[in-house]
Amino acid sequence: MNRTQQLTFSSTQAFSETKKLLIEDLIEAFAAADIPLEKVNSLLPFFKKHIKNGGSIPQAPTFRQVYLPNVFNKQYQLLKSFFDSKPVAIIMDETTDDCSRSVVNTIFCYRNKIKLVSVDFLERVNNTTIRQVLMTTLTHFNIPFNLPRLFLSDSAVYMKKCYREILSPLMPNLIHAPCCAHILNLIGDTWRTLPQFRILKDFLDKVKEIFVSSPARRGRYITHLKMHGILSPCKIPLYNKTRWNSWFQMKIKKPVIPFAELQLQQLTAYIETYRNSNDFGPSLENLIIQHRFNTHEIYSVFRMAFEVAYDKFTAHIPNHPARSLFFSCQAFDPKFIHFEDALRKNIRQYNAVKEFENPSDELLREWGIYCGLNNELIGEVELDKYWLNKATQLPILSNLALDYIWLPISSCTVERSFSMYNSLLDSDRQNLSLDSLKRLSMLYFNGV
CATH class of the missing domain: 1.10.10 (Arc Repressor Mutant, subunit A)
Incomplete structure (x- = not known):
């Protein structure tokens, strides 16, 4: 040459x-x-x-066809490197797409990182095929079976069976957490289907019918609100029974699980209080008087509404498989520990955190220091920043806290991944290959 x-x-x-x-x-x-x-x-x-x-x-x-595979492979290698040997939380769910395919998405969560790591197309979805998908994915990411901490799914029978009969024996540290958002939606749905509230449901249907399909009508309504003193009108909250996720969006990325137990306790007290109550607050009473309704009839309807909600609540919440984990994760909230209750400082009561079952001497030493830091808490505490700042003083406890406080309690992220997947399947793109669908879904959800 x-x-x-x-x-x-x-x-x-x-x-x-x-x-x-x-x-x-x-x-x-x-x-x-x-x-x-x-x-x-x-x-x-x-x-x-x-x-x-x-x-x-x-x-x-x-x-x-030519360039996407290489981009995907580079990003996939970065994912594998990040999650390698990490104590991940696992979120799995299944949907049927517009082409009648069963799609299973698997998401890994580690600290504040949430990534779609697998998109699988299955001919049959059952406890065995879910297990096969998860085992393969964990192997690809070099995650030993004793490391995953949480398996989060919906309450489908095959998901429960997969955990009970297959995952639990293989993964000794794994806790199953049926999605709390799904459960809260089931509880709230008892009111939507209550016959006595039918008129309200019909009213919301009409509001939706009037405004959703007419941007001009929405604009006139906003103008009307502004003319009557509402300077920053919000969108009308239209319900959608098939998309509970739109009602359960975490707009701020902050740890949630340390506060889950307190929220469930407050919800328990709220529902139990109004099951047999004769007082639903002055606002409702004033409305009843203003419109000359029958107080006894109105209150009996509300008691019935709380009773059916309570029945659904007791079927799911008191024996929720992750309830002990919710309780134990409170230990990583310094305001909870430093509340005027010495019993809260007993580390062994938080034994759903596996490392607290038989703590090392060094961990016990750090726990003692942590329990003595009463005077430094002023105002609101951002848990992630708090524990990052404790990395030098309390290295073992800080590392544990950062692993646990970011554990998810809902499957909102996997619902969002399905929404993104379906957006790839509009009428112009339904001929995408399965490989392209998988690659695009993961790249777009993960934001590269």
């Missing part, structure tokens, strides 16, 4: 590498911005005009 040929070859190779890097970076940028790859087709004239060699950028099908 002469010098001219060598230069031509080197130049061609350099151009090819530059083009490859540009397209792969573009795929990552689209995924991070949640822009469908198909949109690149509309941008091709812009690229050709304003980017050097922009005319070489191909259309979306070539993106998916």
Whole structure:
């Protein structure tokens, strides 16, 4: 090969590498911005005009077939490296997509990182196939079976059976947590289906019918509200019985599990109080008087509503499989520990935290220091920052706390992953290959 040929070859190779890097970076940028790859087709004239060699950028099908696999493989290796040998929490759920395929998504949570790590298409969904998916995924990520702490799912029979008969014997530290958001939705749904509240349900249906399909009508309604003194009107809260997740969004990423037990105790007291109450507060009483309703009839309806909610509540909450974990995770809330109750400082009562069952001498020493830090708590405590700041003073306890305080209590994230998956399956893209669907789902959910 002469010098001219060598230069031509080197130049061609350099151009090819530059083009490859540009397209792969573009795929990552689209995924991070949640822009469908198909949109690149509309941008091709812009690229050709304003980017050097922009005319070489191909259309979306070539993106998916030629360049997407390499982008996905790089990101997948980063996921494997991050979760390698970590005590993850596992969230799994199944849905049926618009093409009638059964799709199982698996999410790993470790501290404040939540990532979709597997998308599987199954012919049958049962306890055995769920086990196969999970075992394969854990093996791929080099996570020993004794490390996972939490298995979070819905309350489907096959999920419970999978945990009881297969996962629990294999994973001694694993606790099953049926999704709390699902359960709270079941409790709330007792009111939606209560015959005495039928008129309210019909009213909400009509409101939805009036406003959802008419942006102009919504605009006039907002103008009306502003004219009557409501300067920042909120959206009308329309219920959707098939999408409970829209009612249970965590807008601020903060640890939740240390506060779950207290919230459940307060909910218990609230429901039990009003089951047999003759006093539902002055607001309701004033309305009854104002509209000359029959107080006895109205109160009997409300007592009935609380009674049916209580029946559903007692079927799920008191014996929730993760209730002991909820109680134990309170130990990582310094305000709970430093409350004026010496009994709260007994480390062994929090034994759902496995490391507290038989604590080492060094852990006991750190626990003693932690329990004595009464005077430094002023105002609200952000648990993640609190424990990060304790990494030097309490290294063992801080590390444990950061592992446990981020454990999830709901499967909202997996519901969101299905929403993102379904957005890939609009009418123009239902011919995507299963490999492309898996890669795109994971890249877009994880934000690259």
